[in-house]
Amino acid sequence: MTENNLNESRGIEAVSWNRKHLLDIDEFSISEFDLVMKTADAMSDVLSRPIRKVPALRGKTIATLFYEPSTRTRSSFELAAKNLSADVVNLAASSSSISKGENLIDTVHTLEAMGVDILIMRHPMAGAGHLAARYAKSSVINAGDGGHAHPTQALLDMYTILKHKTGIDGLKIVILGDSRHSRVARSNIWGLTAMGASVTICGPRSLLPIGLTRLHPVYSKINYETDILRALDGADVVMALRMQKERQSTGLIPDIREYVAQFRLTSQRLAAAKPDALVMHPGPVNEDIEISSDVASGPQSVINEQVSNGLAVRMAVLYLITGGSRE
Amino acid sequence: MSSSILIKNGRIIDPAASIDLQADVLIRNGFVSRLADKGQIEDAGVDSVIDAEGLIVCPGLIDLHCHLREPGQEDKETIKTGSEAAAKGGFTTICCMPNTHPPIDNAAVVSYVNTIAARDSAIRILPIGCITKGRKGDELAPMYELAQAGVVGFSDDGSPVTDASLMLRAMQYAGPLGLPIIEHCEDLSLSGSGLMNEGDLANILGLPGIPAAAEEIMVARNILLAKDTGIHIHLAHLSTRGSVEIVRFAKQHGVKVTAEVTPHHLTLTETAVAGYNTYARVNPPLRSDDDVQSLIEGLKDGTIDLISTDHAPHTTSEKEQEFGLAPTGISGFETALSSLLGLVHQGKMEMGKLIEAMTVAPAGILQGRFGRLGTIAQGSIADVTIFDPNIEWRVDAGGFISKGKNTPLHGMTLKGKVMITISCGKVVYRRDP
Numbered sequence: 001m002t003e004n005n006l007n008e009s010r011g012i013e014a015v016s017w018n019r020k021h022l023l024d025i026d027e028f029s030i031s032e033f034d035l036v037m038k039t040a041d042a043m044s045d046v047l048s049r050p051i052r053k054v055p056a057l058r059g060k061t062i063a064t065l066f067y068e069p070s071t072r073t074r075s076s077f078e079l080a081a082k083n084l085s086a087d088v089v090n091l092a093a094s095s096s097s098i099s100k101g102e103n104l105i106d107t108v109h110t111l112e113a114m115g116v117d118i119l120i121m122r123h124p125m126a127g128a129g130h131l132a133a134r135y136a137k138s139s140v141i142n143a144g145d146g147g148h149a150h151p152t153q154a155l156l157d158m159y160t161i162l163k164h165k166t167g168i169d170g171l172k173i174v175i176l177g178d179s180r181h182s183r184v185a186r187s188n189i190w191g192l193t194a195m196g197a198s199v200t201i202c203g204p205r206s207l208l209p210i211g212l213t214r215l216h217p218v219y220s221k222i223n224y225e226t227d228i229l230r231a232l233d234g235a236d237v238v239m240a241l242r243m244q245k246e247r248q249s250t251g252l253i254p255d256i257r258e259y260v261a262q263f264r265l266t267s268q269r270l271a272a273a274k275p276d277a278l279v280m281h282p283g284p285v286n287e288d289i290e291i292s293s294d295v296a297s298g299p300q301s302v303i304n305e306q307v308s309n310g311l312a313v314r315m316a317v318l319y320l321i322t323g324g325s326r327e
Numbered sequence: 328m329s330s331s332i333l334i335k336n337g338r339i340i341d342p343a344a345s346i347d348l349q350a351d352v353l354i355r356n357g358f359v360s361r362l363a364d365k366g367q368i369e370d371a372g373v374d375s376v377i378d379a380e381g382l383i384v385c386p387g388l389i390d391l392h393c394h395l396r397e398p399g400q401e402d403k404e405t406i407k408t409g410s411e412a413a414a415k416g417g418f419t420t421i422c423c424m425p426n427t428h429p430p431i432d433n434a435a436v437v438s439y440v441n442t443i444a445a446r447d448s449a450i451r452i453l454p455i456g457c458i459t460k461g462r463k464g465d466e467l468a469p470m471y472e473l474a475q476a477g478v479v480g481f482s483d484d485g486s487p488v489t490d491a492s493l494m495l496r497a498m499q500y501a502g503p504l505g506l507p508i509i510e511h512c513e514d515l516s517l518s519g520s521g522l523m524n525e526g527d528l529a530n531i532l533g534l535p536g537i538p539a540a541a542e543e544i545m546v547a548r549n550i551l552l553a554k555d556t557g558i559h560i561h562l563a564h565l566s567t568r569g570s571v572e573i574v575r576f577a578k579q580h581g582v583k584v585t586a587e588v589t590p591h592h593l594t595l596t597e598t599a600v601a602g603y604n605t606y607a608r609v610n611p612p613l614r615s616d617d618d619v620q621s622l623i624e625g626l627k628d629g630t631i632d633l634i635s636t637d638h639a640p641h642t643t644s645e646k647e648q649e650f651g652l653a654p655t656g657i658s659g660f661e662t663a664l665s666s667l668l669g670l671v672h673q674g675k676m677e678m679g680k681l682i683e684a685m686t687v688a689p690a691g692i693l694q695g696r697f698g699r700l701g702t703i704a705q706g707s708i709a710d711v712t713i714f715d716p717n718i719e720w721r722v723d724a725g726g727f728i729s730k731g732k733n734t735p736l737h738g739m740t741l742k743g744k745v746m747i748t749i750s751c752g753k754v755v756y757r758r759d760p
Contacts, residue, residue, distance in 0.1 A: 026531070104649060125649040126533040127603030146651070148533025186533055211525035211536050219530060 017320045021133045021140045024149035025191050033158065033195060039316035040159050040309070046083065047312055056319055057086035063116040065091045065107065066143070067123045072283055072307070073143050073153075077120050080314035089116070104128060105135045112138055118321060121145075126183075139321045147181045153282055154187035156313040158195065160306050161237055164278055169196030174231050174273075176265060177241030177290060178207040178252075184282045185241055193218050200224070202231035203263060206252045228263055235273040239280040240265050240290040256289060265291045267298065278302050331355045332752065333368055337379030337713065341386055342683035343690070343702035352384060354709040357752035362705055379713055382746060385682045386703045387419025387450075387710030388664065389689040391587060392484070392509070392563055392635035394656070395421075395452070398439060399428025404640040404730045406440070409660070410448035412729035413638070414756040416660040417745035419710035420451040420693075420700055421638075425462070425478075426485040432457035432468040437476035449755040450748075451697065451710075453479040458497045458508060464489050467497055474504045479693055482509035484563060485610075487545055489515060495552050502558035507585075507692055509561045512545035512570070513611065522651055524597040524612040532603065534650065537612050543569040550577040550584055559583040561692060564637050566592045566611035568621035575630040585692060587635040588622050590663045591735070593670065595619075599735045605646045605653035607735040609639070623675055626684060633688035634681075636663045640731020658724075658731030666736060668716055668743030678716070709752040714745045 017035060025033075046054055062081040064074050074090065081088045091111075093102065104123075111119060118139045121129055126146035133140040144150040161168055173192055179185035179201040192199050200223040201208060208226075212219045225231035232238060248255050265279065279291070279301045287293050296303060332354040339350045339362065351368045353361040361368060370376055390413065396404040406423075413421045423440065425431030431440060431454050444452035456473035460466050462483045470481060481501055487510065488494040494510070501508050518541040523529050525536025546562060550573060553560040565571060565586050574586050591609060596616050599607035607613055625631040639656025646653050664685070670676040690701025699707040719742050724732040748756035 103644075105647060123649070125651040127650045130603045131647075131649055146533055147535070183533060186530075209530050211527070211538065212530060213527055216527040216530065219527070 019321065021129070022151050022317055022321060023129045023133060023140065023142045025151045025154055025187055026149075028191065028194060030195065033191065036155050036313065036316050036320065037159055037162060039320055040312045043312040043315040043319070046315070047308075053083050053085060055085045057081065057084035057322055060086040060117045060322060061089065061115050062086045062118045062120065062318070063089045063091060063111050064120045064143070065093065065111070066121070067093050067128075068144070070122055070143070073122065076307070076310045077143060077314050080311055080318055083311070083315055084318055086318070104131060108132050108136050112136065118318065141317065141321065144183055146183065147186070148183050149187045150183040151187050152310070152314055152317055153184050154191040155317070156306060156310040157188055157239065157280060157282070158191055159313050160280065160302055160309045161278065163305070163309070164302065165236065168192060171197045171236040172234055173197045173199050173237040173239065174235045175199065175201045175239045175241065176228070176231070176263060177203050177243055178247060179203060179241065180207050180209050181244065181247075182241050188239065189222060190218055193221055198223070200231050200235070202226065202228055204253055204259065207247065228269055229272050232269060232272040235277050237278045237280060238265060238270065238273055242282060242284065243286055243289050260289055264289065265295055267292065267295050270295055270300065276300070280306060283307065330752070331372075331374045332377060332749065332754070333370060333373040333375070334377045334379050334384055334711070334713065336365060337382050337384035339384050339703070340679055340682050341703050342679050343386065343687035344704040347679055352703060352711070354711070354749065354752045357709055359703050359705055359707050359709050362703070377713065377747060382713050382715050383678070384703070384711060384713050386686040386701050387712050387748065387750060388417045388685045389420040389693070389701055390418050390636050390638070390660075391422045391633065391689040391692055393421050393423055393638035393660070394426065394640065395423040396427065396640060397443060398436070402642055402730070405447070406443045406452065407447035408728060408730050409638070409640070410444070410450050410452060412660040412727060414450050414748045414750065415728050415745065416662070417664050417712035417714060417748050418450060418660060419712070419748060419750040419755075420453065420697075422453045422455050422479055424482060424484040425455050425457045430457050430462050431455070431478070432460050432462070432473070434472045434476035437473060437478055441477060449753065450750045453693070453697070455480045455482050455484075455509065457481065458483045458488055459493065462486055464493065467493070467500060470501055470504060474506055478506065479696070480507045480509050480561070482511065482563065484509065484511045487511050487513045487515065491548060491552070494549065495556065498552055498556045498558045498560065502556065505694070507559050507561045509563050510545070510549050511563050512542050512549060512565075514541045514544045517541035517544065521612075522608065523600050524614045526597060526615060528597050528600060532600070539567040539569050539614070539618075542567055542611055543573060546570045546573050550574070550582055553577075553584050554580070554582045557583065559585070562586040564589050564592065564611060564635070565622065565625075565631060566614050566618060568618050571621045571625035571630055575625065575628075578630060585632040586630070587633050588626060588631050589635060589637045590659060590666050591657050593619065593622055593626070593634070594666045595735065603650040604735060605648065605650055606657070606733050606737070608650060608653050608655050609657050610655035623670065627676065627680060632684070633692070634667065634684045635689070636660055638729070638731075640729050641733045642730070643732055646733045656733065657735065658727060658729050658733045660729055661727050662722060662734060662736050662741065664714060664745060665720070665741040665743045669741065671716070672742055709749060711749040712745060713747040713749075714743060716743045718742070718744050720744050
């Protein structure tokens with residue numbers, strides 16, 4: 001399959017994709033979101049075939065550079081790249097290597113000297129992708145930077161919602177847990193709000209964002225709730241966030257048991273949402289902490305679908321970033 | 328070198344003497360020998376004449392708070408480059424903070440700084456000594472020894488003295504020495520891992536925020552200690568409305584407190600950080616519009632006494648890193664006056680007030696121990712700054728004399744520039760024509 005008939009098979013119009021990098025989705029237009037969703041549909045088609053491979057990125061070299069441990073996101077990107085016939089090199093750098101003076105800009109230049117076309121990067125510090133992009137000739141895809149953004153996660157979450165709902169506009173979506181420190185929450189809040197959803201973030205007050213004013217372009221539009229039943233009331237989608245154990249040691253919550261007692265998504269609590277409400281989680285789930293096991297594996301859960309959709313969405317992003325829709 | 332200089336046709340502004348008039352100034356043998364109406368002083372017999380037509384002539388600027396990095400971090404700055412940069416910025420007296428390596432916490436390091444300054448600097452460099460040994464906040468530094476060696480105050484700047492009882496003892500001990508304690512007000516448990524002002528932008532960027540209370544709690548604590556001891560404390564680089572209000576309240580109640588603010592906290596807001604601009608990463612962080620307004624008001628009504636640069640040079644490679652790894656600080660000498668003149672041009676501050684805050688006000692903290700500084704009244708030391716308030720220029724960090732090219736103002740156009748700096752009657756900087 002060539003790029004051309006890939007385009008034709010989906011009827012992608014000349015909606016332009018002009019992004020060299022994908023660092024966050026803060027400034028995405030609705031048509032850009034639509035383009036990613038449509039392209040992901042085409043990639044889903046590819047993935048449903050016996051031979052799940054197209055030559056779209058043949059001859060391209062993609063590096064994954066992960067400064068934080070990750071199995072899921074890294075392998076999802078790797079498979080996405082391989083399904084598009086790109087060559088992939090995986091670099092794992094420990095977080096400690098950052099403070100030991102291994103210069104990120106040097107690393108970017110070194111990888112480019114080896115011919116890397118796309119750099120997929122995860123980093124524990126917000127803005128690291130922006131720094132890499134400022135120096136890179138190649139494209140940089142942010143696979144998570146500190147507490148800032150995780151754009152492909154938000155895109156795959158939106159894609160998953162759209163598989164089940166006719167649109168995102170008007171949906172009541174609850175993001176449950178530590179939205180203060182979560183890049184997944186931050187990207188989803190931007191994306192879902194832009195698409196017209198009514199977003200409620202719910203969790204202990206010490207894990208909700210602080211210092212906001214009414215002038216904030218996005219956070220001023222969302223609802224804050226510390227009572228889980230009020231938050232879930234009439235919800236169409238519930239996204240639980242992974243609870244980081246260190247929130248206890250840093251004194252943001254007394255202990256995990258307290259969190260579980262107030263905020264674990266149980267079937268009883270889920271009953272406050274709409275009967276067809278989707279249950280989502282970016283993974284990996286701390287079972288029986290954020291979500292009780294029966295809900296995580298229950299009929300409303302789309303957690304495994306998120307993983308499959310992640311592959312299609314990441315293929316779409318790689319395809320668009322290499323200029324697929326422009327050819 | 329000329330032993331006499333006549334500065335003609337300038338507008339003399341000397342807030343210490345309540346002077347703002349067109350006049351000529353004669354400098355002889357390092358002192359201001361005469362101030363007279365335009366044309367009253369003969370050129371004859373004068374070694375050199377400066378025509379200051381259209382320019383402002385004021386006392387040499389005094390900076391109570393800067394970082395010269397020597398000894399120990401000479402890749403960031405040296406006393407030579409720092410002093411030359413300061414002279415270019417119109418400064419004739421600068422007080423360097425003791426967070427060097429080793430820190431200025433004993434007489435030997437004071438003596439080292441003074442020796443290098445005597446060799447390498449054309450302007451007056453006055454070191455500040457540590458409050459605690461090694462700036463560790465555990466035990467008092469030998470303050471008497473430091474005072475004898477010539478420090479002009481005590482500070483652990485860069486870090487606060489977290490232990491309140493240690494701060495109390497420091498004040499009690501320093502009081503009789505006649506030198507101020509200069510405190511960096513930060514509650515480290517509240518600033519924590521924060522990287523920028525807590526607020527909307529921190530949430531957008533996903534950067535941990537530093538709340539205003541991290542500063543204000545320590546401002547309040549230090550004021551209460553000053554009230555208790557009756558000993559003067561000087562608060563460094565205030566950045567929030569709350570701090571201004573607490574200091575205002577304290578002054579109304581007679582507490583011996585003085586305060587300073589930096590040019591960047593008066594002229595920039597947190598929006599300079601957008602895009603993870605490490606050049607705008609500074610401690611305390613750039614704050615909101617409302618805070619900036621309050622700092623300006625505080626300066627105008629006397630709540631804030633003076634302006635200090637907090638010149639904090641860093642290497643470019645240190646700043647060209649992830650936001651969270653880049654060190655805090657702005658290289659400020661060469662843009663300080665120009666950026667502040669922006670406030671005058673915008674009508675937010677009077678020229679006289681600005682000059683007061685950079686001359687006689689910091690001189691007051693130094694208490695005349697180094698002769699009459701901060702004025703160009705007849706008989707005073709001939710430290711003089713001559714600047715063009717209206718000339719426009721584009722900031723090019725690459726052209727800084729300072730080794731620290733770290734400024735968020737790079738590429739911006741500023742209005743007003745230092746033309747000539749005179750220290751002890753010698754021209755130490757002259758702008759290339």
